[in-house]
Amino acid sequence: xxxxxxxxxxxxxxxxxxxxxxxxxxxxxxxxxxxxxxxxxxxxxxxxxxxxxxxxxxxxxxxxxxxxxxxxxxxxxxxx
Numbered sequence: 001x002x003x004x005x006x007x008x009x010x011x012x013x014x015x016x017x018x019x020x021x022x023x024x025x026x027x028x029x030x031x032x033x034x035x036x037x038x039x040x041x042x043x044x045x046x047x048x049x050x051x052x053x054x055x056x057x058x059x060x061x062x063x064x065x066x067x068x069x070x071x072x073x074x075x076x077x078x079x080x
Contacts, residue, residue: 004062004074006038007031013070017045021053024075028059031077036062039073046071 010027012020020041027037039050047064050073054061058078065072 004036004076006074007035008037010037010039012039012041012043012046014042016043017049020046021049024050024053028057028075028077033077033079035077037075037077039071039075041071041073042069044071046073050075 008027008031010023012023015023020039020043024037024039031037039046041050047066051061051064053059054075058080060076060078062074062076063072
């Protein structure tokens, strides 16, 4: 994963669409602009949904990777 350190971690392993993105939406609301969230998930649909979520709402997807069926994302909350 990228060298960026996460300020928050959200574990969505074992959850399926649409739960990971719903939790992500709520978690990002609680964060301050510029803070970084690491999301851990096992649902393959997050590979599509999380990048779209970030693009639509103006958050930066810093990194995205898969290791042993766990998808990990680093997201920086946008200013808006």
